[in-house]
Amino acid sequence: MYSIISAPIPLTMFESLVPAGFPSPAADHAQKRIDLTEQLILNINSTYLFRVQGDSMEGVGIFSGDTIIVDRAITPASSNIVLAEVDDEFTVKRLFKRGQVIRLLAENPKYPPLEFQDGQELRIWGVVTYNLRKLY
DSSP states (O other), X not given: OEEOOOSOOEEEEEOSOOOSSSOOSSOOOOEEEEEHHHHHOSOGGGEEEEEOOSSXXXXXXXXXXXXXXXXXXXXXXXXXXXXXXXTTEEEEEEEEEETTEEEEEOXXXXXXXXXXXTTOXXXXXXXXXEEEOOOO
């Protein structure tokens, strides 16, 4: 687990959209400075970074080695991707809640849903808000 840097880190943001298909001719290249903390963090005092290990969430683009941003101040809702603590071990899964039924769902068909038995302890530690992945 990592804590979030509290000092602003301004970066240059180009206002033009970048096509992922064919290049756009002569776009306006206006730019401004932005702070990634302001863009990625909703609640600075309740936000943490975690490094992911494993492949259970690859279906939503979270891969082993990625860094996720987790916010503890967001109330978890069904279908949110959450950092959960199951019997004192962390896991990242999609939350399923319907009535009294709670499951944690992997986003990889290799893994069955986590269904809870009497005596098992589940704590939703926080909601995953972003995934940071290094591309090079």
